[in-house]
Amino acid sequence: MARLMIRERLEKISFTLPAPQGRLKRGAKTLLLGREADKGLLFRIFMYLILADTAFIYLKPVLYMMTTMVKDADSLLDPSVIWVPRSLYLGHIREAAALMQYAQSFGISLALSLSIAILQTVSCAVAGYAFARLSFPLKKLWFAALLFTFIMPPQVTILPSILMFKELGWLNTVLPMVVPAVFGHGLKGALFVLIFRQFFSTLPKELEEAARIDGASMFRLFFRVMLPISRSAMVVVFLFSLVWSWNDAYYPAMYMLGAEHVPLSVSLSRLSASLAGEAEGGGMSVFAEPIKMAGSFLIILPVLLIYGFTQRWFVEGVERTGLVE
Amino acid sequence: MNWLRRRFSPASLRSLEGSLFIAPWVLGFLAFVAFPLGYSLYMSFHQVQITVTGIKTMPVGFNYYREILMSDGGLLYDDLVPFLRQAAIIIPIILIYSLLLAVLLNLKFPGRTLFRVVFFLPVIFASGQVIQELTAQGEGGLAFLKEMKADTFLQTYLPHAWSSTLLGLISSFVLVLWYSGVQILIFLAGRQTIPSSVYEAAKIDGADPWSIFWKITLPGLTPFLFLNLIYTVVDLFTFPSNPIIAKVNTENYGVSSALAWIYFLIVLLFLGLAALLFSRINKSASGGRQQ
Numbered sequence: 047m048a049r050l051m052i053r054e055r056l057e058k059i060s061f062t063l064p065a066p067q068g069r070l071k072r073g074a075k076t077l078l079l080g081r082e083a084d085k086g087l088l089f090r091i092f093m094y095l096i097l098a099d100t101a102f103i104y105l106k107p108v109l110y111m112m113t114t115m116v117k118d119a120d121s122l123l124d125p126s127v128i129w130v131p132r133s134l135y136l137g138h139i140r141e142a143a144a145l146m147q148y149a150q151s152f153g154i155s156l157a158l159s160l161s162i163a164i165l166q167t168v169s170c171a172v173a174g175y176a177f178a179r180l181s182f183p184l185k186k187l188w189f190a191a192l193l194f195t196f197i198m199p200p201q202v203t204i205l206p207s208i209l210m211f212k213e214l215g216w217l218n219t220v221l222p223m224v225v226p227a228v229f230g231h232g233l234k235g236a237l238f239v240l241i242f243r244q245f246f247s248t249l250p251k252e253l254e255e256a257a258r259i260d261g262a263s264m265f266r267l268f269f270r271v272m273l274p275i276s277r278s279a280m281v282v283v284f285l286f287s288l289v290w291s292w293n294d295a296y297y298p299a300m301y302m303l304g305a306e307h308v309p310l311s312v313s314l315s316r317l318s319a320s321l322a323g324e325a326e327g328g329g330m331s332v333f334a335e336p337i338k339m340a341g342s343f344l345i346i347l348p349v350l351l352i353y354g355f356t357q358r359w360f361v362e363g364v365e366r367t368g369l370v371e
Numbered sequence: 372m373n374w375l376r377r378r379f380s381p382a383s384l385r386s387l388e389g390s391l392f393i394a395p396w397v398l399g400f401l402a403f404v405a406f407p408l409g410y411s412l413y414m415s416f417h418q419v420q421i422t423v424t425g426i427k428t429m430p431v432g433f434n435y436y437r438e439i440l441m442s443d444g445g446l447l448y449d450d451l452v453p454f455l456r457q458a459a460i461i462i463p464i465i466l467i468y469s470l471l472l473a474v475l476l477n478l479k480f481p482g483r484t485l486f487r488v489v490f491f492l493p494v495i496f497a498s499g500q501v502i503q504e505l506t507a508q509g510e511g512g513l514a515f516l517k518e519m520k521a522d523t524f525l526q527t528y529l530p531h532a533w534s535s536t537l538l539g540l541i542s543s544f545v546l547v548l549w550y551s552g553v554q555i556l557i558f559l560a561g562r563q564t565i566p567s568s569v570y571e572a573a574k575i576d577g578a579d580p581w582s583i584f585w586k587i588t589l590p591g592l593t594p595f596l597f598l599n600l601i602y603t604v605v606d607l608f609t610f611p612s613n614p615i616i617a618k619v620n621t622e623n624y625g626v627s628s629a630l631a632w633i634y635f636l637i638v639l640l641f642l643g644l645a646a647l648l649f650s651r652i653n654k655s656a657s658g659g660r661q662q
Contacts, residue, residue, distance in 0.1 A: 093475055101489040103545050173396035180389030195404050199609045199638060201619040202631045203407035229399020264388040289495050353495050357488050
């Protein structure tokens with residue numbers, strides 16, 4: 047506070063000193079450049095320009111997707127129609143939904159990603175807590191193993207995993223994706239363990255020491271004290287896990303290739319494969335694009351809705367948990 | 372619990388509890404990471420045949436590795452070399468771009484929430500099949516560069532290998548930006564760790580924003596720069612559009628495993644280089660400050 051007051055006074059002094067003409071000039075300069083660089087008009091305009099440009103780059107594919115999927119044949123063939131279609135045509139969405147068996151795939155995707163998200167949130171919290179606060183034999187080795195898991199491309203282990211799950215009879219079910227999540231592995235599991243480790247190591251130690259003196263066991267301490275106060279980290283991990291497993295096409299495509307009922311991401315690639323087949327047969331190539339766009343839109347629509355409701359958690363939660371370091 | 376307490380010293384009791392906490396993760400690691408890892412290493416040295424009765428393996432030694440690295444260039448080099456070249460350009464672009472955006476988004480201005488919502492969109496879909504569909508539609512390009520005939524310019528003035536890399540990059544440039552969502556988040560989170568009192572002090576001392584950025588913000592963000600470098604390398608090498616990834620398939624287990632291992636070693640090499648570069652920069656930076 048004292049510093050601020052001194053600064054204000056200094057500024058007043060410097061403003062009273064110059065001649066009237068100089069003051070005018072300085073006023074214009076302050077308006078354009080600002081007393082601090084991030085307050086000036088020029089900087090502001092420049093900043094908004096950059097931000098608006100990049101925001102447009104991010105939004106353009108989504109807008110393109112949404113406008114293309116409602117174009118009917120006339121609008122598609124008319125070269126003067128780029129963004130705004132002449133009329134709203136919902137047939138492509140219906141067709142894409144039918145081709146993707148939307149209701150069924152949606153149910154599978156939802157059940158799969160929800161169960162993975164819940165399991166990963168709990169199991170990665172347990173592992174992250176152990177790495178942050180507990181002592182156990184070979185801790186350094188296991189931490190190295192964690193980092194190794196983080197940087198390893200999944201392709202290195204995918205083939206033996208397929209063979210292993212085949213032996214177990216789990217292929218073409220959701221088990222190969224759900225069971226690793228029980229143990230804190232699976233899609234980006236290592237990253238989530240690292241996030242929790244980071245979060246728990248920033249909490250004050252006094253909490254645990256107090257509970258220990260009261261004679262609480264480790265499990266009581268963890269589930270009664272640590273988990274409830276780590277809500278912000280849990281929400282971040284849960285949301286990321288949910289959204290990433292929803293989007294993931296690699297694991298389902300590998301493990302559920304021959305399955306009859308597949309998650310949405312796989313049914314989208316099946317949809318585009320069947321459209322490509324039709325196009326080769328000389329079929330409806332004009333409509334292939336809007337149908338694919340409609341399929342893509344149907345996949346991201348639920349995610350967009352979740353994001354719309356939870357963006358506060360995504361944005362602030364990540365900053366507050368100190369996701370990183 | 373009481374008999375446990377009588378039997379073990381507090382230290383070993385703690386370590387027992389800790390072991391119980393980490394046990395599920397370790398079990399999972401052994402089952403879903405270590406075992407497949409070892410098995411894929413084993414398979415890369417064997418010819419694998421899947422028969423009705425089971426899996427038959429025949430040792431072939433280093434043959435697959437030799438084949439991929441020496442004789443059959445198509446499997447690795449044709450795709451990998453252009454990809455690595457592209458990676459060498461993409462990584463700095465992503466890092467600088469996300470740093471810039473994070474610094475901008477950290478300022479307080481009207482409409483900040485709206486922009487933040489937009490800039491976190493990539494975190495949400497960049498991982499999916501949807502992006503592949505959009506790339507296939509040519510939505511990833513920068514149309515204005517094409518209008519300015521940048522392609523012919525590049526083709527005239529650069530060697531073919533680099534000009535085709537750059538052109539490929541231009542045609543998917545928007546996707547590069549799409550892949551910097553998490554990096555922006557990490558930088559934003561990192562920016563919060565620099566105390567605002569440092570900035571106030573610098574302003575009172577009359578430092579201009581330019582030197583504040585170079586002397587305070589950038590050094591403060593260096594650990595996060597490294598983290599982002601690692602994250603970008605890992606992310607880039609597991610891109611769904613990565614050409615090598617499609618080559619690891621169930622057609623030939625032995626060759627695919629050898630390819631995956633070679634690929635993994637290249638990733639490790641890249642990460643090692645990044646770490647080395649980073650420690651060099653860090654050392655020279657801190658050495659410079661001491662003088």
